Amino acid sequence: MTQQDYAGAALGRFIADFPADGFSPALWHEGRRSLLNFFGGALGVAQDPAVATALKVMAPFSGPERATLIGRPEKLDAMGAAFVNCIAANLLDFDDTHLETVIHPTAAVAPPLLALAELRGFSGAAVLEAFLIGAEVECRIGVSVSPGHYARGWHITSTCGVFGAAAGCARLLGLDPAQSWTALGIAASQSAGLVENLPSAAKNVGMGNAARNGLLAALFAEAGYGAAPAAIEGRLGWARAMGDAPDVERITGGLGARWEIARNTYKPYPAGIVFHAVIDACLELREGLGEVADILVEGDQLLLDRGDRVLRNERDARVSIHHCVAVALSRGRAGVEDFSLAAVQDAEVAALRGKVRAGLDASLPRGAARVSVVLADGSRRVAEVRAPRGSEGRPMSDAELEAKFFANGGSAAQAEAVWGLDRGASVGPMMRLFAAR
Structure with a gap:
């Protein structure tokens, strides 16, 4: 050489x-x-x-x-x-x-x-x-x-x-x-x-x-x-x-x-970059949302590997699909205080986290996500974000x-x-x- x-x-x-x-x-x-x-x-x-x-x-x-x-x-x-x-x-x-x-x-x-x-x-x-x-x-x-x-x-x-x-x-x-x-x-x-x-x-x-x-x-x-x-x-x-x-x-x-x-x-949100599309999708879905029965978040393998985790502390929260969904839907925001230990322990946030599931969709590019919310009346609302806030595309x-x-x-x-x-x-x-x- x-x-x-x-x-x-x-x-x-x-x-x-x-x-x-x-x-x-x-x-x-x-x-x-x-x-x-x-x-x-x-x-x-x-x-x-x-x-x-x-x-x-x-x-x-x-x-x-x-x-x-x-x-x-x-x-x-x-x-x-x-x-x-x-x-x-x-x-x-x-x-x-x-x-x-x-x-x-x-x-x-x-x-x-x-x-x-x-x-x-x-x-x-x-x-x-x-x-x-x-x-x-x-x-x-x-x-x-x-x-x-x-x-x-x-x-x-x-x-x-x-x-x-x-x-x-x-x-x-x-x-x-x-x-x-x-x-x-x-x-x-x-x-x-x-x-x-x-x-x-x-x-x-x-x-x-x-x-x-x-x-x-x-x-x-x-x-x-x-x-x-x-x-x-x-x-x-x-x-x-x-x-x-x-x-x-x-x-x-x-x-x-x-x-x-x-x-x-x-980053507009203090969380792992692959969760920003999840947050944006939830903020989009939040308007007029009724009682939630089930939430499915889909993305590439990195999103699942990084964020489909057991939540133990505020560090976990910043790299958790479930927590990002819960704070965005329940609070309508995802700021520094929403990833604190107090937010992790918040009963409303915890209850919503328990309704979140994660699934693989390999057709979605890195950084993209799809969130599907099933309401108590059986209706379903979906939002897909491919260019979240702060990304190259936005x-x-x-x-x-x-x-x-x-x-x-x-x-x-x-x-x-x-x-x-x-x-x-x-x-x-x-x-x-x-x-x-």
Whole structure:
């Protein structure tokens, strides 16, 4: 195999050599949208016990340099800040989604970039460049092993997020193509995360590690560490060790011309992306609905695998077909409070959850759903949604993204700083706006 044949070599050249003026205005703007959505999600849970616990665990081991924790007065070193801010961004399942892979691109990539830029004085434009490069690498590696990777039990946002974080940090540090290739190889040995753990706090650790370990991989590459040339696609490399023969063309084909991150989408509801069509269908059916006897939700295998589950806590609720149906039909909404423990324990919601069944319809595309409601009088009402709110077919506008940001506790000054990120000589002033006083 020649150097030209390795996936890591092609990605290394892309990371290091893609020109700063090569990003289209539309892609540049999509990067800003992703970051605004990221900051809003992290702000909304800044005081959550899961975030506080992560901070408590990391703080005693933090080095002397200090980076901002979003929505909090404390600071940590770059590794710790990347870890905690990643957890916060992903905690409510309210972050962005690349639907084909079900990767949440920004949560693992943005935190190490922001911490590194804050501590080393990189410009906002450099951060935005690095984010787009990192998120693209993350999604391309993800599509090369989808859908088998996720179906096999690997939490793809964590397992591929470490590659995105490594790629973005390599770009920000100015690593050359060989060093950038090495950073990805080092990241391959630090990729982990299990779908089985998604309803538990163990998910948080996997996410935090993706952000932190990606930064670590880039720093080791900068310092001269090495990695195997085919660490991603080799016979004993990352992809095959996790069970898949990767589609290398999906990694390398059209690099810099066709962008996976341009397909990023944003959530109007704090639940898994595949449940948004279910929620929209129920909101459509709710008007004038009488007493419900039975509810059938149909979708593809991923919808069933992800959401046909026993409900035990609020984490389960955010990835539950039954709970999404129950809150949308009974409350006419699906906001943050509707996926809380109080909502899980609500008697009316629980009773309606018990009437929900899930069934497979393989003809429905990923992200689509059909909801059929049988009423007590025997009549039946059906709604099918193929392009839910926030999807590629029905994207959220800038105004809707801002409204979501403000609902999560963001201010007009903070939003203005994110929209103008690329005009800042450093990210320091923006990060100070996001530090709680």
